[in-house]
Amino acid sequence: MNVKKGVPGLRGTDHIGFTVPDIDEAHDFFVEVLGCDHVYSLGPVKPSGNWMSTHLNVNDDAVMHEIRFYRCFNGSNFEVFHYSSPDQRFLQPRNSDVGGHHLALYVDDLDVAMAYLESHGIQILGKPTHSIGASEGQRWVYFLSPWGMQFELVSYPDGKAYEQQAETLLWDPRDGSSAPSASAGPSKN
Structure with missing residues (x-):
């Protein structure tokens, strides 16, 4: 009998949360540039x-001015915070920094x-890279949000090399297994 390890009942990632310096700028980026749906706001x-x-490991004098939730097609939701705090830092971590992402x-x-x-003025970092090894078949490139947060575009329309031998596959956004958001259009199967 194969017993699954880990947190009982864990199904996957519900959302990714991060803090932005300007909630309206972030909203325009997510909705107008990326095409996400704004679902609701709190605060x-x-x-x-x-x-x-x-509860949050932040300064007790911190204020969450607003929290906005976005659905971006298939995959995890985004929870976007706009805070002010007496000890707030404004430097974006690099991928090489602890906490980089x-x-x-x-x-x-x-x-x-x-x-x-x-065409929307978004800074692309370099030229697309062709992955090698287990990720062969994938191309990717990084870009920056207007506030400097790192994003990546990734594509592997014919799959990745590791899939040929793997017992467990990574979650694959190509299969359309999640119900698309209203603006996502039909699933690609």
């Missing part, structure tokens, strides 16, 4: 006492997607 949130440090978005045609982003 402001300013509990009393030590709630913020106890990026959000990768799958696209059907990398070149078309890059041209679209460039």
